[in-house]
Amino acid sequence: MKVVEEEQRVRVMDGPWSPEEVIREIVDGGVQEDPFYVMDLGEVVARYHQWRELMPRVEPFYAVKCNDDKLLVTTLAALGAGFDCASKAEIELITSMGVPPERVIFANPAKMASHIRYASAVGVDLMTFDSETELIKIKHYMPHARLVIRIRCDAADAQCPLGIKFGCDAVSEGPRLLKLAAVLGLDVVGVSFHVGSGAGECAVYARAVALSRALFAAGAAAGHRMALLDVGGGFAGGTGSDLHEVAGVINSALEQHFPDRSVRVIAEPGRYFAAAAYTLATMVHAKRELLGKEGDEESHTMYFINDGVYGSFNCVLYDHQNVRPRPLQARSDNLLPCSVWGPSCDGLDCVLPAASLPALAVGEWLVWRDMGAYTIPVASPFNGFPLPTVKAVVDRRLWSMLRELWPLSAAGLACEPPRSDIGATDVVSDGSDVVSDASDVVSDAHQLCAVFVECALK
Numbered sequence: 001m002k003v004v005e006e007e008q009r010v011r012v013m014d015g016p017w018s019p020e021e022v023i024r025e026i027v028d029g030g031v032q033e034d035p036f037y038v039m040d041l042g043e044v045v046a047r048y049h050q051w052r053e054l055m056p057r058v059e060p061f062y063a064v065k066c067n068d069d070k071l072l073v074t075t076l077a078a079l080g081a082g083f084d085c086a087s088k089a090e091i092e093l094i095t096s097m098g099v100p101p102e103r104v105i106f107a108n109p110a111k112m113a114s115h116i117r118y119a120s121a122v123g124v125d126l127m128t129f130d131s132e133t134e135l136i137k138i139k140h141y142m143p144h145a146r147l148v149i150r151i152r153c154d155a156a157d158a159q160c161p162l163g164i165k166f167g168c169d170a171v172s173e174g175p176r177l178l179k180l181a182a183v184l185g186l187d188v189v190g191v192s193f194h195v196g197s198g199a200g201e202c203a204v205y206a207r208a209v210a211l212s213r214a215l216f217a218a219g220a221a222a223g224h225r226m227a228l229l230d231v232g233g234g235f236a237g238g239t240g241s242d243l244h245e246v247a248g249v250i251n252s253a254l255e256q257h258f259p260d261r262s263v264r265v266i267a268e269p270g271r272y273f274a275a276a277a278y279t280l281a282t283m284v285h286a287k288r289e290l291l292g293k294e295g296d297e298e299s300h301t302m303y304f305i306n307d308g309v310y311g312s313f314n315c316v317l318y319d320h321q322n323v324r325p326r327p328l329q330a331r332s333d334n335l336l337p338c339s340v341w342g343p344s345c346d347g348l349d350c351v352l353p354a355a356s357l358p359a360l361a362v363g364e365w366l367v368w369r370d371m372g373a374y375t376i377p378v379a380s381p382f383n384g385f386p387l388p389t390v391k392a393v394v395d396r397r398l399w400s401m402l403r404e405l406w407p408l409s410a411a412g413l414a415c416e417p418p419r420s421d422i423g424a425t426d427v428v429s430d431g432s433d434v435v436s437d438a439s440d441v442v443s444d445a446h447q448l449c450a451v452f453v454e455c456a457l458k
């Protein structure tokens, strides 16, 4: 079994810490010039725990497209999550970590033939479809696949609507496709939907589950053994976002329409797991003062930072994210009008056209929270600017448990040397933590441990 890449570096911390403290400690040496992320492994674990607590019936299959950072997917694999993969490369990433193919859904309703052949070769047989052409293709390349029909049901408001591209109409197209699948001798096992990424409406899940119920009936009438409901993604992921309301809607819709526990329920959350775990640090490397002329726009400062819309901030263009910086050095100065630009020579490379920040000097750092979703996998080094690296940070107590979990292993994750000034623990690179106060670790960790072991043994 492969382990996470060797170059991934994990910083193990003692006691409380914040991304800002870690960033400050990294940039204080004055050597760091490139942008970087601080990734909070504990946030991922806490969110997994919260998900299982609030929706015990719904198994999360993390949507790899959202952020394919090895440490994130490895941690989720260790906790017992499944994975939503959209391509051959994503399936390869997940199965090569040792995740069994049964924990993968190939959730792209329009798949390339070679990708279907690859899925078949590695044993990933659960896949979505929403058209006749896809059924015929699957019949040709993987007739033994277990199929999930994707229906359309859009949230009234979503950051990134998906229904414009995928999902058949549950009433006018779904039943006919289910019959066609039966005629072709294909097995349809379930129904899926995606209400839109960053959905701003919770009630949509109730509508979609009700539509799925009707499709279960149509599938059974066509001779299929319908046993899987996939409630897709769309769950909020930013700091402080709350899963309670949407979990309540989903749980009661399941109780109403799918009381039979023999129906397996999965979901494909992406940003829920990724967004809040990543904080981006960028440096101001240049600035320009624009003096407003009479009748012209007001004077303002243009700040040039070392990451832009071709890098992490592609999320401003593609994911319609509302990004907000905070200066690393807190101060009470007046907020002044400014704009924030990426490093490339392209005029499109504008991160914030109109912002308000205290006066910043060249060399100062800006901190951007909630940057883990739909940023890293899309970023390109256009114009020769390096992409941010990821510096993962984990609490010592959590680390002592995580490193025991499959497929994480102490040997697979390199650890940074201790940084005494902000409470990093003594960790040596063979993974054998020097735990000085073992008794308190054991007692504090007792409750968490039960959860992790239970998750990991799934």
Ligand SMILES: Cc1ncc(COP(=O)(O)O)c(C=O)c1O
Pocket (backbone or CB within 6 Å): 063, 065, 066, 084, 107, 108, 162, 194, 196, 197, 198, 199, 232, 233, 234, 235, 268, 269, 270, 271, 272
């Ligand atoms: C098929 C599918 N599943 C899941 C997701 C993840 O969605 P979210 O990040 O909104 O949870 C996406 C996102 O585009 C998707 O296309």
